[in-house]
Amino acid sequence: MADKQTCSWPTRDRLMLKYHNKEWGVPLHNDRKLFEFLILEGFQAGLSWKTILYKRENFRIAFDNFDFNKIAEYDRRKINFLLKDKGIIRNRLKIEGAITNAKAFLQVRKEVGTFDTFIWGFIDGKPIQNKFKSLKEIPAQTDLSDLISKDLKQRGFKFVGSTIVYAHMQATGMVNDHIVGCFRRKELK
Helix, strand or coil: CCCCCCCCCCCCCHHHHHHHHHCCCCCCCCHHHHHHHHHHHHHHCCCCHHHHHHHHHHHHHHCHHHCHHHHCCCCHHHHHHHHCCCCCCCCHHHHHHHHHHHHHHHHHHHHHCCHHHHHHHHHCCCCEECCCCCHHHCCCCCHHHHHHHHHHHHCCCCCCCHHHHHHHHHHCCCEECCCCCCHHHHHCC
């Protein structure tokens, strides 16, 4: 892949490049994966994605492979156990937020059928194809991420501000923010 142009944000980091080249921006329609990214984006708040990416496997182990049914049942004992896990971000509010989000996620599934149907419904199931030429042009949030964030908050979700929601939209392929010239942009059209 060294001869192909990519977005500039992964730099030369092996794991970041792999994530960029294989996952970022690929349309996701699996509820467990959508939940995983929602939780990881929430844990990223105030940190870099690289930090989260390097702890991702630890998160998967600690959070039962992001099984929202199990996470919704976590109790104080589990929270205290997670607060001692050096392999994840040990922030009580974010851990409790993940549990709250699992419960809200289940409620959305109860109301709509799948979270996939709910979240992709904001864009009629079709990814938004942006045409940014540089990293500087890519917004941190949009009117759409504001709308989705507001809806999620009204449903009881935590750590779902507009910037986090937009990052989730990018990660899960709701928007294609690979820059013009990046080989992945064309592959994901």
